[in-house]
Amino acid sequence: MSISQFSKSALQVINIELQAVTNLTHSIDQQFELICQTILSGSGRVIVTGMGKSGHIANKIAATLASTGTPSFYVHPGEANHGDLGMFTKNDIVLALSNSGETAEILTLLPLLKRLGCIIIAMTGNAKSTLAVNSDFHLNASVAEEACPLGLAPTASTTAALVLGDALAVTLLEARGFTAEDFALSHPGGSLGRKLLLTTKDIMHTGERIPLVTEDASLKQAILEMSKKGLGMTGIVDLHGQLVGIFTDGDLRRCLDQDKPISEIKITDMMTRNSVTTQANILAAQTLNIMEAKKINSLFVLDDANKPIGALNMHDLLRAGVI
Known part of the structure; x- marks a missing residue:
């Protein structure tokens, strides 16, 4: 043949x-x-x-x-x-x-x-x-x-x-x-269940693990907070604890292109305002869709008062089996 x-x-x-x-x-x-x-x-x-x-x-x-x-x-x-x-x-x-x-x-x-x-x-x-x-x-x-x-x-x-x-x-x-949720109930032990049943709340970092600095923080303080929490970002909050911006590894690289010394750069000048966020009660798979659509690797989880109650990145979704 x-x-x-x-x-x-x-x-x-x-x-x-x-x-x-x-x-x-x-x-x-x-x-x-x-x-x-x-x-x-x-x-x-x-x-x-x-x-x-x-x-x-x-x-x-x-x-x-x-x-x-x-x-x-x-x-x-x-x-x-x-x-x-x-x-x-x-x-x-x-x-x-x-x-x-x-x-x-x-x-x-x-x-x-x-x-x-x-x-x-x-x-x-x-x-x-x-x-x-x-x-x-x-x-x-x-x-x-x-x-x-x-x-x-x-x-x-x-x-x-x-x-x-x-x-x-x-x-x-x-x-x-x-529904997809009904389907997941019969597949709780596999990746289907993890993708369809896990909420953002189940995998987000909370409490002291959330990287946050205030508006008056120096760039050095923001970098230290990012390094300490290991999520590749830090949030910037106002006096009321509301999120006003986000500073990421990408923003840090852009700081190096500035003409003036890093010590003179304000965190509020380099942060991204109106950043993409998510909610705790939505499915982790939905949060993944948001991140993929916006081409971002990390984001904050806000409550109804616009205050950060959690943070996560792609590595967290990967570890949870959502990806």
């Missing part, structure tokens, strides 16, 4: 699977809408099942549903036939995946699930299959051909099932009004 044949084979697979996904638009019909309404109005869980490669796709669909607001989990049909059927209740909705619609382990479950009172949604590649005909709803995930040249390995069919499952999960997400 030549090098060019490798690329030709790979592109053929992609084109076949691309066509399989494109053809799914025909599956988004009134039946799909009824399935969404049924799941939204249900009081139980969506239990997803499937054997072999369909089982792997079913497991992923269950995980996606669960993380986007639809209580769901995966049950192996073989295990269900040997005791795990006790996980099902009459209020549950079963989403069963089988490309052929004739998977023995799933068909064995059908009469038991119907007796229990579960609503059954079949996702198959054959609308006339036993599973499709004996289910309450059917999602058509049929494909014209598999990407496997032997027509044996599930390829295009599993891709189609995965995309159709994603379409179902995201549609339900939008219908529920599921």
